Structures are given as structure tokens and as C-alpha cells.
Amino acid sequence: xxGYLQITHPCAxxxxxxxxxxxxILSSLDFxxxxxxxxxxxxxQFEKFTKLSEDGSWQRMPSYNNSVDxxxxxxxxxxxxxSSQSDACLFVRNVAAEGRGFxxxxxxxxSERRMAVLLQxxxxxxxxxxxxxxxxxxAILDHTFASCGICASGFVVTANLSVNxxxxxxxxxxxxxxxxxxxxxxxxxxxxxxxxxxxARILHAEATGESTCGIQLDPPIVTGCN
Numbered sequence: 723x724x725g726y727l728q729i730t731h732p733c734a735x736x737x738x739x740x741x742x743x744x745x746x747i748l749s750s751l752d753f754x755x756x757x758x759x760x761x762x763x764x765x766x767q768f769e770k771f772t773k774l775s776e777d778g779s780w781q782r783m784p785s786y787n788n789s790v791d792x793x794x795x796x797x798x799x800x801x802x803x804x805s806s807q808s809d810a811c812l813f814v815r816n817v818a819a820e821g822r823g824f825x826x827x828x829x830x831x832x833s834e835r836r837m838a839v840l841l842q843x844x845x846x847x848x849x850x851x852x853x854x855x856x857x858x859x860x861a862i863l864d865h866t867f868a869s870c871g872i873c874a875s876g877f878v879v880t881a882n883l884s885v886n887x888x889x890x891x892x893x894x895x896x897x898x899x900x901x902x903x904x905x906x907x908x909x910x911x912x913x914x915x916x917x918x919x920x921x922a923r924i925l926h927a928e929a930t931g932e933s934t935c936g937i938q939l940d941p942p943i944v945t946g947c948n
Contacts (some may be wrong), residue, residue, distance in 0.1 A: 754828055759821025763896045764842045767920055771829045771838065780838075783828040783869065787815040814865050814867060820844040824862060826899075830873045835903035837870035841917075842896045850948030853890040860885050862899055863915060863929045870901045871933040872913045878933040885929045896920055901931075909935050 756765060759835055774780045817823025823846040825842040849855030864883055868882035875917060891897055911933040917926040 733854065749753045750932065751786065751910050753785065753787060753815055754782045754826065757825075759825060759842075759844075761842060761894075761896060761922065764840060767840045767898070769898060770858060771827070771840065775829065779833065780829045780831050783830055783873070784830055785815070786928060787812050808915060814861055816856055817844065819846075822857070826862065828866075828869060830870070832873070835870070835874045836921055837866055837901045838895065839899040840920075841899055843891055843893055845893055849925070851856065852888065852893055854893060856885075859887070859917060859927055863901070863917065863927070864931075866899045866901045867913050867929070867931045868933065870888050870903060870913060871935070872916075874903045875911055875935050877908060878935045880935045881910070882932040883929065884931070885927055887927050888925045891917070891926050897926060901929075911935060 745885050750920060760768070771778045771784065775782055814824045818824060821842070822844040825844060827840045829838045829840075830836070831838070839862065841859070843854045847854045847858040849858070849944070860883065863885060864880055867883065868878060868880055897917050898920050899915065899917050903915050904912045904914050906912070913933065915929045915931070917929075918924060919926070
């Protein structure tokens with residue numbers, strides 16, 4: 723059965739048609755490809771990684787505006803049943819206007835278990851005047867860590883993320899977000915990562931993280947807090 727929703731959510735505003743929209747069409751839009759808001763530097767970096775993908779060492783990962791479709795490597799867990807609210811939108815894709823929020827493209831290297839994300843920062847990510855909010859930096863690191871872990875080991879969730887901020891990111895700039903799997907111990911995946919300028923001269927943030935796989939998705943019953 724084909725489902726429809728009334729366009730009221732900000733994510734839906736990317737579509738020029740106002741009214742009923744086929745949700746299958748909306749969820750199939752890949753936002754990890756060039757659009758008119760991308761700067762020349764963003765385009766140059768995209769072309770660079772696209773060329774690196776020609777020999778199969780790197781693979782571009784599609785990016786959608788909902789969590790389920792955006793999970794890289796879904797084939798690793800075909801029996802997992804996930805549902806979401808019809809108007810739910812992936813946090814790092816929740817700014818509808820092109821170029822105002824997170825503009826990014828993801829590339830994964832399977833042999834190295836490494837993820838590279840090209841990120842162009844939009845004006846709606848401002849924290850300190852003229853610079854990207856620290857929470858936005860943490861959000862894209864979390865998304866990159868989780869995506870890398872999913873590609874490497876299947877469905878995972880973030881258990882811990884520690885970010886050390888080194889240098890603020892100017893709004894509108896293009897940076898490279900990198901993560902890699904350091905080790906896997908039973909159900910725990912340990913990762914490291916950083917955010918740096920595309921010429922590698924400026925380190926904006928360093929991060930370490932731990933993800934857990936094979937979890938129970940049902941929320942725990944909270945009986946009290948100490």
C-alpha cells in the first residue's frame with residue numbers, strides 16, 4: 723500500500739509541491755549529492771572522493787532525511803523491524819533550505835573501516851557569532867561515528883562520545899569529518915575521529931567514541947534515579 727502525508731514538516735518543504743506527497747518518493751531522495759548551494763570547495767572535495775571511489779576502495783553512502791533509510795549497511799540486519807513517526811526527520815537533515823544547515827556527503831572505506839564526511843556548514847548552525855555551534859559539531863561527529871560503526875559491524879547506537887574542541891569552524895566553511903574503527907570487543911566498538919580543514923592545516927575537533935551493537939531496542943523501564 724502506498725502511504726501519503728500532508729506536507730507540514732520542515733523536511734517536506736524541499737519538495738516544490740504543496741499538498742499530498744507520496745512518502746515513498748520523499749524517503750527516496752538522496753541529499754548527499756551536489757545541489758546549487760554547494761561551494762566550489764565542496765564540489766572539488768566531492769569530485770576528489772568520487773575519483774577515489776572508482777577503484778572500489780571508497781564508496782559513497784546515500785543520505786536521506788529519515789533515520790531508517792539513512793542507516794548505512796541495512797543489509798547487515800534484514801530481520802530488524804524499525805518504525806518511525808510519519809513526520810520524523812533525521813536531525814542532521816532537518817533544515818529544509820539548501821545550504822542553511824548540514825550539507826554533507828559520506829564516503830566509506832571498508833578495508834580501513836573508515837568514514838569520511840565532507841561537510842559544508844550553513845548559517846542556521848551558528849553558535850558564537852560567525853562560527854558553528856559546538857552542538858552542531860558534536861551532532862555531525864555522532865552521525866559519522868554511528869554510520870561508520872554500522873557499516874563496519876551492523877546496527878549500533880552511540881554509548882559514549884567525547885569531543886575536544888580545538889579551533890572554531892567559521893560558518894560557510896567546508897571541513898572534513900573523519901572517523902575510523904579502532905577496535906571491536908564483543909558488543910563494543912571503539913572509534914576515533916576528528917574534524918579538520920580540507921587542507922589538513924587546521925584541526926577543529928578531536929573525538930573518541932564507543933558504540934554498542936546487538937542491543938534491545940525496547941526502552942528500559944525506569945523505576946527510579948539515585
